[in-house]
Amino acid sequence: xxxxxxxxxxxxxxxxxxxxxxxxxxxxxxxxxxxxxxxxxxxxxxxxxxxxxxxxxxxxxxxxxxxxxxxxxxxxxxxxxxxxxxxxxxxxxxxxxxxxxxxxxxxxxxxxxxxxxxxxxxxxxxxxxxxxxxxxxxxxxxxxxxxxxxxxxxxxxxxxxxxxxxxxxxxxxxxxxxxxxxxxxxxxxxxxxxxxxxxxxxxxxxxxxxxxxxxxxxxxxxxxxxxxxxxxxxxxxxxxxxxxxxxxxxxxxxxxxxxxxx
Amino acid sequence: xxxxxxxxxxxxxxxxxxxxxxxxxxxxxxxxxxxxxxxxxxxxxxxxxxxxxxxxxxxxxxxxxxxxxxxxxxxxxxxxxxxxxxxxxxxxxxxxxxxxxxxxxxxxxxxxxxxxxxxxxxxxxxxxxxxxxxxxxxxxxxxxxxxxxxxxxxxxxxxxxxxxxxxxxxxxxxxxxxxxxxxxxxxxxxxxxxxxxxxxxxxxxxxxxxxxxxxxxxxxxxxxxxxxxxxxxxxxxxxxxxxxxxxxxxxxxxxxxxxxxxxxxxxxxxxxxxxxxxxxxxxxxxxxxxxxxxxxxxxxxxxxxxxxxxxxxxxxxxxxxxxxxxxxxxxxxxxxxxxxxxxxxxxxxxxxxxxxxxxxxxxx
Numbered sequence: 001x002x003x004x005x006x007x008x009x010x011x012x013x014x015x016x017x018x019x020x021x022x023x024x025x026x027x028x029x030x031x032x033x034x035x036x037x038x039x040x041x042x043x044x045x046x047x048x049x050x051x052x053x054x055x056x057x058x059x060x061x062x063x064x065x066x067x068x069x070x071x072x073x074x075x076x077x078x079x080x081x082x083x084x085x086x087x088x089x090x091x092x093x094x095x096x097x098x099x100x101x102x103x104x105x106x107x108x109x110x111x112x113x114x115x116x117x118x119x120x121x122x123x124x125x126x127x128x129x130x131x132x133x134x135x136x137x138x139x140x141x142x143x144x145x146x147x148x149x150x151x152x153x154x155x156x157x158x159x160x161x162x163x164x165x166x167x168x169x170x171x172x173x174x175x176x177x178x179x180x181x182x183x184x185x186x187x188x189x190x191x192x193x194x195x196x197x198x199x200x201x202x203x204x205x206x207x208x209x210x211x212x213x214x215x216x217x218x219x220x221x222x223x224x225x226x227x228x229x230x231x232x233x234x235x236x237x238x239x240x241x242x243x244x245x246x247x248x249x250x251x252x253x254x255x256x257x258x259x260x261x262x
Numbered sequence: 263x264x265x266x267x268x269x270x271x272x273x274x275x276x277x278x279x280x281x282x283x284x285x286x287x288x289x290x291x292x293x294x295x296x297x298x299x300x301x302x303x304x305x306x307x308x309x310x311x312x313x314x315x316x317x318x319x320x321x322x323x324x325x326x327x328x329x330x331x332x333x334x335x336x337x338x339x340x341x342x343x344x345x346x347x348x349x350x351x352x353x354x355x356x357x358x359x360x361x362x363x364x365x366x367x368x369x370x371x372x373x374x375x376x377x378x379x380x381x382x383x384x385x386x387x388x389x390x391x392x393x394x395x396x397x398x399x400x401x402x403x404x405x406x407x408x409x410x411x412x413x414x415x416x417x418x419x420x421x422x423x424x425x426x427x428x429x430x431x432x433x434x435x436x437x438x439x440x441x442x443x444x445x446x447x448x449x450x451x452x453x454x455x456x457x458x459x460x461x462x463x464x465x466x467x468x469x470x471x472x473x474x475x476x477x478x479x480x481x482x483x484x485x486x487x488x489x490x491x492x493x494x495x496x497x498x499x500x501x502x503x504x505x506x507x508x509x510x511x512x513x514x515x516x517x518x519x520x521x522x523x524x525x526x527x528x529x530x531x532x533x534x535x536x537x538x539x540x541x542x543x544x545x546x547x548x549x550x551x552x553x554x555x556x557x558x559x560x561x562x563x564x565x566x567x568x569x570x571x572x573x574x575x576x577x578x579x580x581x582x583x584x585x586x587x588x589x590x591x592x593x594x595x596x597x598x599x600x601x602x603x604x605x606x607x608x609x610x611x612x613x614x615x616x617x618x619x620x621x622x623x624x625x626x
Contacts (some may be wrong), residue, residue: 168624173624177613180611180612180615181609184605184609187604188605192596199487201489202529203529203533204469204523205530205533206489208469208534209468209470212467213466216464217464218463218464218538220459220461221459221460221462222458224457227453227455227456228455228456229451230451230454231451231452232447232450
């Protein structure tokens with residue numbers, strides 16, 4: 001009986017292992033600090049938030065603080081880490097990883113999986129980076145990471161507004177059909193005007209003889225100057241290369257990135 | 263009242279002479295003889311003096327059945343060719359006998375101060391004037407077809423219209439306020455600089471022979487519209503230019519026309535002198551003082567081909583500059599059907615173009 005119970009437990013455990021996609025990263029924690037910039041309380045809190053966001057939306061949310069990238073650029077290292085630690089949730093391993101290299105002061109936000117790439121567009125990743133960069137550069141790491149996780153929560157629950165130009169129909173151009181009768185009316189009126197030739201003359205330029213104009217005084221007197229200054233309206237420029245139009249640039253490995261220095 | 267008229271006759275065959283615009287000579291249509299106007303003028307000077315001795319016409323204008331008021335403005339002449347009585351307006355200076363068709367001139371209308379100083383002889387022939395009228399009609403899309411077909415173009419008449427020619431000088435004193443504006447941009451603002459100026463211009467503009475018609479029969483807007491005339495071709499007046507044409511002496515005094523002519527000079531002087539103000543963004547007139555001084559006033563006959571016609575009870579008048587061929591006319595009647603058809607045609611064509619463009623935008 002004992003052997004049967006042990007065997008049954010092993011089968012149940014095996015089935016659970018197969019059907020409940022608990023990743024290695026989950027066991028390693030959503031937030032990991034290899035550089036020691038976070039206190040254990042901060043780390044615990046951040047892990048709690050990250051786990052909550054991950055569970056709620058089915059998109060793994062990760063932060064890794066590393067000391068160097070083993071000779072790779074930050075984006076390649078992010079991809080390496082994401083795969084090596086088997087990050088992501090669900091069949092498509094959806095997830096988002098913020099990696100901070102404290103050695104060279106680079107950061108990268110890497111998204112993977114169709115849901116993650118759909119929700120974390122280029123524009124959104126750019127906005128997320130803007131939101132945490134000031135704290136990150138100032139050494140307020142906890143604040144920076146918390147902001148990142150809160151943004152993850154926000155953007156995962158906010159539907160991406162995808163601008164799709166609606167196909168134009170003939171009715172969109174209805175206004176153009178008003179022009180022909182107006183143009184025809186103008187043409188007809190102009191042609192009618194050609195029937196009028198009479199008119200009193202009010203000038204006599206034709207009768208000024210050669211050399212008939214004698215200018216005796218010609219003064220152009222400067223009086224004063226006025227200066228008017230008008231500010232140029234500021235135009236918002238997105239540095240991310242994408243707008244809230246649903247565009248995400250995905251590379252051949254299935255990742256989308258936003259990286260930079262801090 | 264002058265009862266004597268001159269008929270310029272060919273000294274070869276006795277046929278009537280007429281002035282030919284093409285050759286600028288007097289020609290006899292009977293035998294083909296041609297004469298210099300000066301030659302005939304000299305010949306008829308003697309004749310004219312002799313004719314002045316003739317007995318007045320024994321038929322008084324009051325003997326005819328005209329009212330006293332009408333009779334006051336009518337004159338009766340005896341045609342030297344057929345002896346018929348020619349009744350015409352008191353201002354008629356040249357006409358043709360309605361009975362024998364011979365061109366006649368009334369020398370008394372050119373006596374003393376009534377004699378024009380100058381004349382521009384007809385350069386445009388009757389045939390050319392008719393061709394001009396036909397061309398004028400052809401160009402008018404909405405002209406009713408029956409209008410041009412019912413016109414008796416051959417009835418076009420050559421008329422020497424009396425004009426006063428005013429020469430003068432317009433002394434002009436103008437002041438303007440002006441601005442010059444330029445804008446440049448820095449990294450964060452547009453800077454617009456406006457410089458304010460006061461402009462002064464003084465000068466004089468001379469005018470030679472500004473014409474104003476001196477006949478109440480001629481509408482001012484007609485005679486103004488057929489301008490300009492080339493006064494370089496103007497010659498001293500000779501009656502021998504008149505045969506074959508109609509002519510009236512002036513019935514508008516020079517001082518009555520002077521206001522209009524001086525106003526034209528004043529306007530042109532202002533626009534000419536103002537034209538020297540340039541390079542500014544805005545120019546506003548502040549002061550305009552113009553004083554026109556008269557240099558001379560001349561009396562001249564200028565050539566006009568005229569056609570009077572009627573359509574649906576309304577009179578229409580057309581005039582062709584007898585020197586340049588410039589054409590003017592009353593506002594022509596409009597065929598509403600033609601206007602509507604043209605409107606519909608243009609609309610349909612443009613709608614088709616728009617439809618094709620829209621189809622290409624939607625499906626292309």
